[in-house]
Each structure stands twice: as C-alpha cells, then as structure tokens.
Amino acid sequence: MRIREDKCVGCGACIPYCPVSSIVRDGGKAAVDEDECVDCGVCLRADICPAEAIFMPDECFEYPRAIRMQFSDPGVQHPNFKSWGRGTEEAKTNDVTGKFGRGEYGLLLEFGRPGTGTRLSEIEKVTTVIRNMGLDILKDNPLYGLLEEDLSGRFKPEYLNEKILSGILEFRFGEDELEEALGKLIPLLKDLDTVVSVGLVTRFADDASIPVIGKLAKMGLAVRPNAKINVGLGRPLVDR
Amino acid sequence: MSHSLHRYGPVESLRGDYCIYARAAKGVNRGEGVGDKLRKILAIYTSSGVVNFGSSHGGKSFSNGLEAEEYAKTLDDSYGIIATFDDRESVKKVLTKAGEANTGISIVVSGLIDEVVKVAHECGLKPHTATLSLGIFGHTEKLPEDDVLEMVTMCGHSLVSTGLIKDVIAKVKAGKLSPEDAALIASKPCTCGIFNTSRCAKKFREILERESERAD
Numbered sequence: 327m328r329i330r331e332d333k334c335v336g337c338g339a340c341i342p343y344c345p346v347s348s349i350v351r352d353g354g355k356a357a358v359d360e361d362e363c364v365d366c367g368v369c370l371r372a373d374i375c376p377a378e379a380i381f382m383p384d385e386c387f388e389y390p391r392a393i394r395m396q397f398s399d400p401g402v403q404h405p406n407f408k409s410w411g412r413g414t415e416e417a418k419t420n421d422v423t424g425k426f427g428r429g430e431y432g433l434l435l436e437f438g439r440p441g442t443g444t445r446l447s448e449i450e451k452v453t454t455v456i457r458n459m460g461l462d463i464l465k466d467n468p469l470y471g472l473l474e475e476d477l478s479g480r481f482k483p484e485y486l487n488e489k490i491l492s493g494i495l496e497f498r499f500g501e502d503e504l505e506e507a508l509g510k511l512i513p514l515l516k517d518l519d520t521v522v523s524v525g526l527v528t529r530f531a532d533d534a535s536i537p538v539i540g541k542l543a544k545m546g547l548a549v550r551p552n553a554k555i556n557v558g559l560g561r562p563l564v565d566r
Numbered sequence: 567m568s569h570s571l572h573r574y575g576p577v578e579s580l581r582g583d584y585c586i587y588a589r590a591a592k593g594v595n596r597g598e599g600v601g602d603k604l605r606k607i608l609a610i611y612t613s614s615g616v617v618n619f620g621s622s623h624g625g626k627s628f629s630n631g632l633e634a635e636e637y638a639k640t641l642d643d644s645y646g647i648i649a650t651f652d653d654r655e656s657v658k659k660v661l662t663k664a665g666e667a668n669t670g671i672s673i674v675v676s677g678l679i680d681e682v683v684k685v686a687h688e689c690g691l692k693p694h695t696a697t698l699s700l701g702i703f704g705h706t707e708k709l710p711e712d713d714v715l716e717m718v719t720m721c722g723h724s725l726v727s728t729g730l731i732k733d734v735i736a737k738v739k740a741g742k743l744s745p746e747d748a749a750l751i752a753s754k755p756c757t758c759g760i761f762n763t764s765r766c767a768k769k770f771r772e773i774l775e776r777e778s779e780r781a782d
Contacts, residue, residue, distance in 0.1 A: 342727065342729035342730045342733040343729070343730055343755065344727055344729065345755075368727070368755045372754060400723045400725075401625055411723070412723070417695040417697045418646075419590070420672075420694060420695040421695065422591045422594045422672055432697075434697070436572070439572070440719050441710070441727065442709075491724050492724055512703060515703040515704045516703065516705075520704055520705055521709060523701075524701065524702075526697070527696070527697050527698075528695070528696055528698065530695065542700070548701065550699040550701055551580065551679060552678050553699060554570060554571050554676040555674065555675050555686070555697075557673050557675060557682075557686045557691045557692075559669075560595070560671060560694075561595070561668075561670035562670075563694075
C-alpha cells in the first residue's frame, strides 16, 4: 500500500486501521512503511481517507511481493491454488472427505495471527524442523507451493523476507507421534519473532468425548473451551 | 483456515458467540447445484436470529450493509458461507433446519465445546470432528491486553487491528460513540462477517461499567 504524499492531508484517520501498525506519521503526513506493510488493503477498503490518497501501487502485484496480498487479503485468490484465505479445508469437510481418521491428528500452526504478521523466514524455522522429523506438510495449502522442491522445508529464497498477515502450516500424524511432534514443535515457537495460534484436529469418540484433551493435559497443554465442531451433516458420510 | 477457532475470552463472554459454516468439499459435493444449497442455508441463517454474515470477495458484511438478497445472487460461484450468532437457541434453530433441509453440505459450529455438543445432541446429530485451540504461542509480548484481544480475535483473518479497537474504546469512553455504533465501526474490516457485533457492543458496555465503578 502507499499514500500519495501530495494528496495526504495529515488527518491520521487511516492510522488505527492498519493491522500491523505500518502506517506512521512522517512530517505531518501519514506514510506507509512499505517493508512492514502486508498489502491487506484494510486501509483502502475502510474508505476513511478524505483525500483518496491511499492506493495499491503496481509493484504490489509483482512477484515476490504479490504473495503479501494473497496471504493477507481474504478477497484475493491464491492463483496456483485456486482458493482464497490462509489455509485449507482442514476439518470443515472431514465428515465427507475423511481426511483425518480415528487415531490421526492434524496440527495447524497459524503464524502471525493475531495482529502481528510474520516474515516467511520465521515460518521456515519451523518447516525445516518438521521435515527433519519426517512429517509431511499437507500439500493442499498455499504455503506449500512456496517451499523448495527438495523437501528440505526451506522456502524459495525470493520469498523469505516477504511479510504476510498470517499463514497456516498444516500436517497430519498418528496417535503414537503426538507427544514427540508437540514436544519438539511447541518449544520452538517461543523463539520466533511472531505469534503462533495452534490448533489440533481430532475425531470425536463414539460417546462424544474428545480423548486427546486428557493426553494434552498430561503434556502440560491446555485446550481452550471453544472449538470448531463438524456436526456430521455432510453426505455421503465418511467414518473411518 | 483456522478462522473462528482462536476467539479469545472468558467462558461467559464466549457463551454469546457462535459461528456456523456451511462448506462443500472439493472433489466430493462441490459443483453444480451448490449455489442453490447455499442459498437455502443462507435463508436458514437469516430466519434464525443471525447477527452477521459477509463476503470476503464482495468486501462487505451484513453489519456494514450487505443485504441477504444481494449476497444470495453471488453464491453460484461459491463453495461456502459463514454466519455469526449470539445465543445457543439460534444455533439449535439452524442445526434443526439444516438437518431437515438435508443439503449434504458439511456444517461446522464454532463455540463453547460443551454447549455445541449438547445442542448437536438435542438436534439428533453426532459430532464428527473437532478442531481444538491450544492457544497462542511465540512472542506473546506483542499481543494487546485481554479486552482488546477478545475483540481482535473475532476477525479470523486478523484484519481488525488493535489500533482500531483502542481508538473506538477511547471514543466510547469519551461519549463520542455508543457501544453499538462502535461495534459496527470495529466490524468493518472483517468482510467475511464473523465479527460478532452483539458480543462486541456488550464488551464495550462492560468496559464503560468498569470505568464508572472506578470513578465511583
């Protein structure tokens, strides 16, 4: 994003809207710190500039910078992935896809959310460890397409310094790998220069309990009281 | 996306906060006829006490002027819709009607686990899969205070900023905005409509009450 200096009246109305605080006052005018900006478009869509000084410059549509808006503005499609948003269908359609069966878990690591944003270099600190652990990052995820093809977990170098509002890594593992996966990955997160919202996909037991909650408690991990629950209305139902 | 998963706040506040997704799956039940099914579900939402819904592609939510009829026309190219509710009875109405409509599209409810499971059972449904939130890790010193975090996490794409919430809180405290009008302004960046304006206005009223008690 950019603010036309000659048009800006310096009212500052746009400043609070920026999710990553990249709009600053500069000599009585508002200006975008374009290295910090994630091109989410919130300041533009807010329609609060009395001088119509805010715009998306052409450079924002050119690679590698173009990935910023793809991961930050939910109204922009990921061109190779043909979808919008940050991640995948995860468990939303699990009642018809059977993507996660009983005895399997999905781990969702959302980097940069809430409200901080992240460079891909921060995410890479985790993807390389995931690959060293032999875990597969799920392919139906827009971050996957930015990784090197050598399965090292490294991103293509041109994307490393790009900043996005958030991006989700998703991978699946078996019941017997739960302790090792979380035991290795969760401690890594504290050294990152961003925040990470962590989610875990699991099947309900037949009695509608969620057995993994007890296992997580033994590992010192508390589960929030709210969750996303697929209520089993999809058809044809898959129950594997 | 994990979207409505990581809504922050105490249980009492979350008791008035539910999001319901309808989503057709790629390669399974997405394709011809999905638009009509989604319109049917949108009608169920709007007849069951909906607080908000929206369209990221259209860049607008119900709380900021998107009309259901206008939104319905766009659903032929869509594969899912989301709406927000502020009480369990509305969720029960939606699940009952969605069961009767038998669209075959997956339905996901985000909210308090105990409440959602109970409501599902009351509607004769068997919960299939849960996505649990283990919370926020990493450089958490970057996060705002709890009151603000409750509100910014109501936008699943992180588009509602800490700065905007602090700005409207200051205006509410100064008497320049009512809690309800402040909630509408706060919801504006969240175009997909999962920002719960009802819960947000309630939070602003709580903040005002706390201020008033302190002054006393």
